[in-house]
Amino acid sequence: MRWVVMSRRRFWLGLIVLAVLVLGYWGLHGYVRGAGVEKEALLAEALKNTRAAQSYRYRINSRLETRGEPTSYFSQIEGAAVLPDRVYIKGTLINSPIEMVQIEDTTYMKDQITGKWLILKGNRLAQSELFITELNPLGVLNFKDVPEITYEGREGGLGRAHDILAIKPMVVNPFLEMQFTDFDYRLWIDSKEQRITKASITARSKSAKNQQLLIDIEFWDYGKDIAIEAPETVPEKEG
Numbered sequence: 337m338r339w340v341v342m343s344r345r346r347f348w349l350g351l352i353v354l355a356v357l358v359l360g361y362w363g364l365h366g367y368v369r370g371a372g373v374e375k376e377a378l379l380a381e382a383l384k385n386t387r388a389a390q391s392y393r394y395r396i397n398s399r400l401e402t403r404g405e406p407t408s409y410f411s412q413i414e415g416a417a418v419l420p421d422r423v424y425i426k427g428t429l430i431n432s433p434i435e436m437v438q439i440e441d442t443t444y445m446k447d448q449i450t451g452k453w454l455i456l457k458g459n460r461l462a463q464s465e466l467f468i469t470e471l472n473p474l475g476v477l478n479f480k481d482v483p484e485i486t487y488e489g490r491e492g493g494l495g496r497a498h499d500i501l502a503i504k505p506m507v508v509n510p511f512l513e514m515q516f517t518d519f520d521y522r523l524w525i526d527s528k529e530q531r532i533t534k535a536s537i538t539a540r541s542k543s544a545k546n547q548q549l550l551i552d553i554e555f556w557d558y559g560k561d562i563a564i565e566a567p568e569t570v571p572e573k574e575g
Contacts, residue, residue, distance in 0.1 A: 375485040379501055382525045383477060386532045386555070391418045393557040394473050403546040413470050416557075422564040423471045437567060438471060444567055453569040468511050473553050476537060478508040490527065498524040498533065516549050517542055531558055 541547035
């Protein structure tokens with residue numbers, strides 16, 4: 337009986353030691369990898385692979401924070417995109433519910449009171465400043481230049497790991513450039529697929545120094561078969 341008890345103790349002690357060794361190995365592995373990471377190449381490959389995706393799903397949470405005041409939310413949206421010209425979004429935009437489908441140059445907006453869909457011909461609504469990020473979230477990953485790149489290490493383990501980059505880019509977005517400056521990005525890059533799965537963005541308001549913009553975007557289902565079709569609608573309206 338004494339031998340059985342001692343064996344169990346040794347078993348658990350050995351299991352603990354093994355776990356420590358495994359965790360130590362992966363920690364050291366991540367450290368060594370980080371020391372040799374080509375940051376510019378990692379960013380370039382991640383941007384290329386992300387932009388090349390023909391379909392994806394996404395979630396956006398954008399807000400404006402002013403020191404000493406409640407947070408003002410711009411959007412809390414979930415959406416899907418099928419390139420080159422199909423997008424679906426649902427959520428809230430400036431504290432109002434929204435459900436919208438964009439197919440080629442036609443926009444379908446759901447009336448939140450009647451539940452009916454309205455048609456707006458032409459692409460002007462989708463190109464407006466109000467929807468520029470919500471309908472094209474990959475647009476926030478267009479840069480003129482990225483003068484500062486920092487590798488912050490690897491997150492995750494055996495299942496799904498991400499390399500994290502902190503960058504200070506010069507953005508290509510007229511709406512954002514006009515109103516904000518000092519952009520800081522953190523990017524989570526799937527270490528296997530080399531695609532961006534999450535972006536956290538902050539920027540300072542040009543008009544009010546105590547205001548900052550915060551945008552969190554998540555991407556998933558890259559390259560999946562996503563169906564975005566026109567909903568049943570009321571008669572068309574020219575717009």
